[in-house]
Amino acid sequence: MKVGISVAEAQQMVLDACPVLGCETVATVDALGRVLAKPVVSGRTLPPADCSAMDGYAVRAEDLSGASESSPAELAVVYEVAAGSEGGRPLRAGEAARIFTGAPIPPGADTVVIQEDASALGDRVKIGVAPARGENVREAGEDVRRGDLVLESGTRLGPAHLGMLASLGRSLVQVHQRPTVAILSGGDELVDPDRDAAGGRIFASNTYSLAAQCREVGADPINLGIARDTPEDLERLLRDGLRADFLVSSAGVSVGDRDYVRPVLEKLGCRLLFWGVLMKPGYPFAFGRFEGGRGPLVFGLPGNPVSAMVTFEQYLRPAILKSTGHRAWFRPLVRARLTETLRKKAGRLHFVRVQLAEKGGRIEATSTGNQSSGVLRSMVLAQGLMPFPADATEIRAGAEVRVQLIDEQFLASTESGV
Numbered sequence: 427m428k429v430g431i432s433v434a435e436a437q438q439m440v441l442d443a444c445p446v447l448g449c450e451t452v453a454t455v456d457a458l459g460r461v462l463a464k465p466v467v468s469g470r471t472l473p474p475a476d477c478s479a480m481d482g483y484a485v486r487a488e489d490l491s492g493a494s495e496s497s498p499a500e501l502a503v504v505y506e507v508a509a510g511s512e513g514g515r516p517l518r519a520g521e522a523a524r525i526f527t528g529a530p531i532p533p534g535a536d537t538v539v540i541q542e543d544a545s546a547l548g549d550r551v552k553i554g555v556a557p558a559r560g561e562n563v564r565e566a567g568e569d570v571r572r573g574d575l576v577l578e579s580g581t582r583l584g585p586a587h588l589g590m591l592a593s594l595g596r597s598l599v600q601v602h603q604r605p606t607v608a609i610l611s612g613g614d615e616l617v618d619p620d621r622d623a624a625g626g627r628i629f630a631s632n633t634y635s636l637a638a639q640c641r642e643v644g645a646d647p648i649n650l651g652i653a654r655d656t657p658e659d660l661e662r663l664l665r666d667g668l669r670a671d672f673l674v675s676s677a678g679v680s681v682g683d684r685d686y687v688r689p690v691l692e693k694l695g696c697r698l699l700f701w702g703v704l705m706k707p708g709y710p711f712a713f714g715r716f717e718g719g720r721g722p723l724v725f726g727l728p729g730n731p732v733s734a735m736v737t738f739e740q741y742l743r744p745a746i747l748k749s750t751g752h753r754a755w756f757r758p759l760v761r762a763r764l765t766e767t768l769r770k771k772a773g774r775l776h777f778v779r780v781q782l783a784e785k786g787g788r789i790e791a792t793s794t795g796n797q798s799s800g801v802l803r804s805m806v807l808a809q810g811l812m813p814f815p816a817d818a819t820e821i822r823a824g825a826e827v828r829v830q831l832i833d834e835q836f837l838a839s840t841e842s843g844v
């Protein structure tokens with residue numbers, strides 16, 4: 427087991443150990459946010475035939491070449507084609523067909539005149555414009571051709587992708603599975619938030635924040651409950667978590683007398699790959715796995731509420747995204763100007779919780795204040811985490827820094843931009 431490694435090395439070891447989950451078939455209607463496990467090649471041409479983009483009259487452009495408002499052409503309306511119909515007999519010179527949006531262009535016709543430019547007189551129509559050939563016609567295959575690679579494997583499915591799958595007649599889609607994440611809290615002082623916290627007890631908040639962090643990236647959290655600070659109770663709950671893809675324990679991974687998580691995990695057959703990462707908050711982070719993949723990946727997160735959330739962000743979140751088939755595993759990085767000078771000791775990388783604000787087209791980052799790992803307000807107020815490199819001791823006010831954007835709503839606007 428390695429001890430005291432860098433954040434970059436820890437991330438690399440976690441991601442190297444993390445498998446991409448297999449695929450499953452789900453209803454397309456439920457597939458928002460899922461990642462395609464197989465490429466989608468179209469079995470259809472869209473639109474399937476040349477069709478009308480407007481309501482009006484299907485015509486032969488050559489019949490109208492001399493038409494104008496002062497000398498309109500008159501055509502015989504020989505039939506009507508509605509969307510979903512098969513189209514009729516070929517149009518001959520001097521003939522038109524009444525047509526509606528989405529209806530197939532009759533053979534012989536090549537153009538659609540919108541109804542606003544036509545006046546119907548019984549079974550004839552007067553047209554006072556000379557349209558360009560092909561006007562208001564959607565060409566067969568202008569969207570998709572049969573055999574086209576429409577969606578690549580690894581695509582994260584958004585609303586347009588689901589619409590495309592539906593338009594190809596795919597009501598089912600093959601996507602990567604989503605991991606289950608078993609979450610355990612541990613500590614004699616902890617009670618669930620709906621219980622009585624009398625006698626100096628504290629509410630177990632990590633289960634809530636960690637489960638929400640799972641849901642944000644499409645993983646299914648399983649709450650294992652709160653273990654007492656005994657090896658027996660920890661073992662009982664950790665065993666229950668062995669069925670999950672990821673097993674997460676918050677608290678009890680330090681070196682205190684009652685920190686039984688590490689020995690219990692080892693007893694269950696988990697091999698810890700490292701313990702202790704040169705970061706703040708979150709030094710006492712442990713990571714392990716079971717030989718031959720016969721068990722979950724194990725993340726021993728520190729118990730302090732901020733440490734638990736920040737270590738989730740740096741290790742679990744990218745692992746979950748990798749496991750679900752995503753190609754990009756990390757938060758967007760934004761460049762910002764630091765508004766104040768920050769100092770620390772060399773040795774550990776600090777994740778400074780920062781508030782972001784846009785000023786004159788630039789983003790400014792300001793620390794959220796007290797950066798203690800127990801101060802959850804520092805996360806509540808933060809839109810970003812600013813890595814303050816391990817070796818650095820000072821970042822000056824005005825310096826340009828990179829910030830992990832943890833609240834992507836920060837980029838949302840109060841203006842529409844039109």
Ligand code: AMP
Nearest residue numbers: 611629630631632633677678728729730
């Ligand atoms: P530990 O890692 O057990 O030493 O815990 C570090 C600190 O985090 C202690 O103050 C604990 O009370 C607190 N803590 C541990 N687990 C949780 C939890 N699930 N929710 C909130 N605070 C916790």
Ligand code: MG
Nearest residue numbers: 612613677678
């Ligand atoms: Mg504890």
